[in-house]
Amino acid sequence: MPDTAANITELAKIERSHGYWRSVWTRFLRDKVAVCAGLVAAGLVLMAIFAPWIAPADPLDGSMIKRLSPIGTEGYPLGADELGRDMLSRLIYGARLSLFMGVVPVLIAFAIGSAIGIAAGYLGGWVNTITMRTLDVLYAFPSVLLAIAISGALGAGILNGLLSLTVVFIPPIARVAESVTTSVRKLEYIEAAQASGASSFQIVRQHVLGNVLGPIFVYATSLISVSMILAAGLSFLGLGVSPPNAEWGLMLNTLRNAIYVQPWLAALPGVMIFLTSISFNMLSDGLRSAMDVKQ
Amino acid sequence: MTSGFSQSDMSLIRVRDLSVRFAGTPPVHAVNSVSFDLAPGEVLGILGESGSGKSVTLKTLLRLLPERKATITGTVEIDGQDVLSLTGRGLADHRGGIVSMIFQDPSLALDPVYTIGQQIAESVIRHEGASKQDAMARALEMLELVRIPSAKQRLENYPHEMSGGMRQRAMIALALACRPKLLLADEPTTALDATVQIQILLLLRELQQEMGMGVIFVTHDIGVAVEVSDRLAVMYAGSFVETGSVKDVIRDARHPYSKGLLAANLVGAVPGTRLDAVPGAPPPLNALPEGCAFAPRCAVAEDLCLVSPVPLWSDGENRWARCVHAKREAARKDRMGAGN
Amino acid sequence: MSTPILSAHSLVKHFNAGGFGAARKVVRAVDDVSFELAPGETLGVVGESGCGKSTTARLLVQLLKPDSGSVRYEGKVVGPELPLKAFRSKVQMVFQDSFASLNPRMTMIDAVAFGPTVHGVSQSDAIRKAQDLLDRVGLDPARFGGRYAHELSGGQRQRVNIARALAFDPQVIVLDEAVSALDKSVEAQVLNLLMDLRRERGLTYVFISHDLNVVRHISDRVMVMYLGEVAEIGPAESLYGAPCHPYTEALLAAMPSLDPDQRTMEAPLAGDPPNPIDPPSGCRFHTRCARAFGPCSTQIPPSYTVGRSHVAACHLNSVKEHVA
Numbered sequence: 001m002p003d004t005a006a007n008i009t010e011l012a013k014i015e016r017s018h019g020y021w022r023s024v025w026t027r028f029l030r031d032k033v034a035v036c037a038g039l040v041a042a043g044l045v046l047m048a049i050f051a052p053w054i055a056p057a058d059p060l061d062g063s064m065i066k067r068l069s070p071i072g073t074e075g076y077p078l079g080a081d082e083l084g085r086d087m088l089s090r091l092i093y094g095a096r097l098s099l100f101m102g103v104v105p106v107l108i109a110f111a112i113g114s115a116i117g118i119a120a121g122y123l124g125g126w127v128n129t130i131t132m133r134t135l136d137v138l139y140a141f142p143s144v145l146l147a148i149a150i151s152g153a154l155g156a157g158i159l160n161g162l163l164s165l166t167v168v169f170i171p172p173i174a175r176v177a178e179s180v181t182t183s184v185r186k187l188e189y190i191e192a193a194q195a196s197g198a199s200s201f202q203i204v205r206q207h208v209l210g211n212v213l214g215p216i217f218v219y220a221t222s223l224i225s226v227s228m229i230l231a232a233g234l235s236f237l238g239l240g241v242s243p244p245n246a247e248w249g250l251m252l253n254t255l256r257n258a259i260y261v262q263p264w265l266a267a268l269p270g271v272m273i274f275l276t277s278i279s280f281n282m283l284s285d286g287l288r289s290a291m292d293v294k295q
Numbered sequence: 296m297t298s299g300f301s302q303s304d305m306s307l308i309r310v311r312d313l314s315v316r317f318a319g320t321p322p323v324h325a326v327n328s329v330s331f332d333l334a335p336g337e338v339l340g341i342l343g344e345s346g347s348g349k350s351v352t353l354k355t356l357l358r359l360l361p362e363r364k365a366t367i368t369g370t371v372e373i374d375g376q377d378v379l380s381l382t383g384r385g386l387a388d389h390r391g392g393i394v395s396m397i398f399q400d401p402s403l404a405l406d407p408v409y410t411i412g413q414q415i416a417e418s419v420i421r422h423e424g425a426s427k428q429d430a431m432a433r434a435l436e437m438l439e440l441v442r443i444p445s446a447k448q449r450l451e452n453y454p455h456e457m458s459g460g461m462r463q464r465a466m467i468a469l470a471l472a473c474r475p476k477l478l479l480a481d482e483p484t485t486a487l488d489a490t491v492q493i494q495i496l497l498l499l500r501e502l503q504q505e506m507g508m509g510v511i512f513v514t515h516d517i518g519v520a521v522e523v524s525d526r527l528a529v530m531y532a533g534s535f536v537e538t539g540s541v542k543d544v545i546r547d548a549r550h551p552y553s554k555g556l557l558a559a560n561l562v563g564a565v566p567g568t569r570l571d572a573v574p575g576a577p578p579p580l581n582a583l584p585e586g587c588a589f590a591p592r593c594a595v596a597e598d599l600c601l602v603s604p605v606p607l608w609s610d611g612e613n614r615w616a617r618c619v620h621a622k623r624e625a626a627r628k629d630r631m632g633a634g635n
Numbered sequence: 636m637s638t639p640i641l642s643a644h645s646l647v648k649h650f651n652a653g654g655f656g657a658a659r660k661v662v663r664a665v666d667d668v669s670f671e672l673a674p675g676e677t678l679g680v681v682g683e684s685g686c687g688k689s690t691t692a693r694l695l696v697q698l699l700k701p702d703s704g705s706v707r708y709e710g711k712v713v714g715p716e717l718p719l720k721a722f723r724s725k726v727q728m729v730f731q732d733s734f735a736s737l738n739p740r741m742t743m744i745d746a747v748a749f750g751p752t753v754h755g756v757s758q759s760d761a762i763r764k765a766q767d768l769l770d771r772v773g774l775d776p777a778r779f780g781g782r783y784a785h786e787l788s789g790g791q792r793q794r795v796n797i798a799r800a801l802a803f804d805p806q807v808i809v810l811d812e813a814v815s816a817l818d819k820s821v822e823a824q825v826l827n828l829l830m831d832l833r834r835e836r837g838l839t840y841v842f843i844s845h846d847l848n849v850v851r852h853i854s855d856r857v858m859v860m861y862l863g864e865v866a867e868i869g870p871a872e873s874l875y876g877a878p879c880h881p882y883t884e885a886l887l888a889a890m891p892s893l894d895p896d897q898r899t900m901e902a903p904l905a906g907d908p909p910n911p912i913d914p915p916s917g918c919r920f921h922t923r924c925a926r927a928f929g930p931c932s933t934q935i936p937p938s939y940t941v942g943r944s945h946v947a948a949c950h951l952n953s954v955k956e957h958v959a
Contacts (some may be wrong), residue, residue: 192736196754196803198750208739345818423797457844457906488845488908489682489683493902496900497899516891517893521891541895545894555820561851566852567830569827569882570823570826572824
């Protein structure tokens with residue numbers, strides 16, 4: 001056996017294989033559709049962050065004469081809404097609240113739902129049965145109804161909308177987390193780790209998390225678009241975001257009366273919602289296939 | 296026994312220079328200029344490890360490879376038909392009519408939503424245009440032929456209602472229902488328990504003799520190959536490296552890979568002693584070395600082995616090995632034989 | 636026999652196979668299995684699917700809790716007398732599926748080093764040990780240490796699994812069909828490695844396989860299981876040479892002959908092994924046994940000593956004893 005000094009130099013010499021995430025990245029880059037979707041999504045996020053710098057006008061500043069100006073009006077490239085506010089600026093600012101309502105509830109639900117699902121999946125037995133059946137009760141309600149019911153009970157407002165959407169997304173995420181964890185738990189490397197004498201906590205941290213978080217995360221990203229549409233729906237009903245804030249769902253609601261006067265104008269917020277949800281969906285599809293290393 | 300036949304027009308199968316490439320960068324050379332004949336009623340065992348190209352060779356004979364991905368070159372004639380040019384109706388008659396196949400996993404061949412009887416009858420109706428009653432009668436006859444107990448009730452069974460061994464028998468009955476001239480068997484006993492495996496092997500041997508069909512039996516297990524075959528072909532990295540009668544290959548293997556396989560199967564090994572194991576692993580099929588593909592693992596390899604084409608040692612049409620050393624050793628034995 | 640290093644005492648494990656109340660179905664996976672392992676010996680375990688080999692292995696390494704019975708390490712009952720964690724470092728297991736038994740997100744060096752760190756070895760010492768072990772099982776740590784499971788061949792992965800088991804400096808390794816999924820030429824390499832390690836480290840193996848040739852080659856003693864019970868156990872030579880249970884005879888006769896002049900002419904048994912959900916009464920083998928007689932269908936055969944440390948559970952041996 002070589003001496004320790006030689007061993008330590010040996011340590012440094014191990015060629016780290018390109019690594020899991022690196023190979024996921026190269027595979028992702030090969031998927032043209034997913035890369036395009038990723039660029040669109042990134043663009044939308046940047047647009048939301050830098051809205052004050054990009055937007056040509058104040059989104060709350062209306063002009064009664066310019067009400068419902070068509071697309072292409074001088075100084076109003078995308079027209080003006082029913083209160084004469086610049087549509088382009090409102091759409092840009094609207095990205096802030098819309099994306100916020102799309103992403104944040106999903107992130108919170110991802111954290112809570114994964115914790116519940118992984119615990120239920122790893123522990124199995126009656127813990128699993130009780131947890132999952134309880135969540136099934138929530139799952140049984142259509143998500144729109146559940147979101148409306150919760151926000152209706154709590155009252156309008158961004159925070160209440162956020163809360164209701166989070167509650168809506170916990171059961172599906174927990175369910176996916178539970179099924180992924182259950183299938184991983186049956187694999188022999190978990191048995192091997194158990195045979196090594198490792199505690200449940202060590203096994204979950206070292207062997208389970210890395211193998212289940214990826215798939216759960218991919219599933220969660222596919223919920224972002226659902227969350228955005230639900231948030232838009234809440235705003236449309238007068239729950240969630242309240243005027244005069246710019247939010248795509250709310251804009252769709254208020255412009256609906258103008259649909260016979262300026263149909264193209266009224267459709268613009270819907271186009272943005274569509275664009276965002278489809279780009280996030282394709283991004284998550286691309287991630288899913290890139291993460292499947294065994295191909 | 297059919298060794299020594301030479302007129303190829305007599306043969307059931309005539310394969311010449313068959314190569315199969317799968318698209319990829321670089322392309323995968325799954326089968327590399329394989330040539331062989333099979334006489335009617337002969338059983339050829341193809342012996343090889345995973346990735347040796349044995350299953351691909353078999354699928355080519357039935358044209359089961361995905362046409363977009365696989366490029367097939369060479370000639371394949373079965374019963375006088377050019378298999379590679381078959382299309383439409385001709386291909387349908389070829390599959391299941393002249394040539395039939397059995398698999399390792401019967402669930403691939405049996406449809407879970409039809410009874411065994413319906414499936415066999417369906418095949419008979421399609422290929423022979425028989426009436427429904429005749430077809431059912433044939434189905435019963437087939438189940439009796441493969442010795443399924445209380446065959447009449449079994450006709451009404453769905454595949455999942457049968458045990459593993461019974462399902463395998465049912466698959467054989469289905470494959471033989473239209474009296475094929477050639478049966479292709481792809482590891483049909485590998486998933487079975489030892490005591491069931493031997494039953495199926497003996498059944499196949501009996502049926503082959505009764506029906507006089509030709510059989511190609513692909514397996515990784517030398518013992519299984521010896522039980523059923525007249526002739527053996529050893530396959531490595533997409534090529535046949537040695538062929539001969541079962542006795543010749545088992546008792547007097549000439550190719551170092553065949554010798555290694557025999558040693559790994561513990562032929563003549565003393566318990567507890569180290570095995571004469573072949574080191575390393577087969578080369579990836581998308582990066583085959585020049586010359587003999589086995590040379591990187593071969594204990595007696597030399598510079599000559601790295602040159603294509605590898606010389607052929609041959610002792611009759613159906614006894615040969617593709618190896619520099621086999622050729623040289625044979626020459627030396629001949630000289631010694633002459634000296635005595 | 637001196638103090639056995641590992642012993643199983645009347646292990647029983649039944650699994651629920653669905654149904655409630657009277658219709659409840661139970662798989663009798665392992666029923667009253669006892670055996671002992673002398674230090675340094677290799678016990679081969681053979682039998683067909685559903686005979687309880689793998690369940691026995693998992694009971695032996697305490698991955699499953701037995702319904703009743705116990706496992707002892709050097710005479711101490713695991714659990715009450717010997718803490719589980721201490722036992723874990725003494726008895727290790729290698730599984731059949733080399734891919735499923737490695738974490739796909741872990742490099743090989745980390746996979747081997749994980750065990751020692753669980754037992755309090757520092758990270759750098761564990762990695763150093765893992766390098767030595769990878770080297771010992773024939774994988775250059777500089778080339779393979781940083782790779783992931785899907786970048787290795789089946790044989791290489793199984794070498795890593797062996798290295799991982801060795802990382803605990805165990806006394807006993809349970810090999811559950813550890814070479815069955817490998818190609819023959821690779822299987823021979825791994826068998827050589829196992830035999831070398833056994834000699835170097837004085838290891839005791841429990842070698843589970845369906846391949847009687849391989850078991851014969853590597854084992855000192857062999858245990859034959861049928862439907863959750865031990866049919867026969869004895870020294871490899873006498874068990875293969877003069878089997879004392881008709882099931883052992885049948886298994887041996889079912890091995891394909893490697894002699895083209897002496898092909899098998901008759902299958903030793905008809906039909907498939909029965910379902911372990913509802914095993915036959917008396918001797919569980921009597922439904923397939925050509926030589927079953929009076930007591931076989933009603934009385935469970937006791938273990939007859941038929942030779943030096945050779946035991947068979949078959950009523951025919953009582954007749955033999957009377958004759959002798």
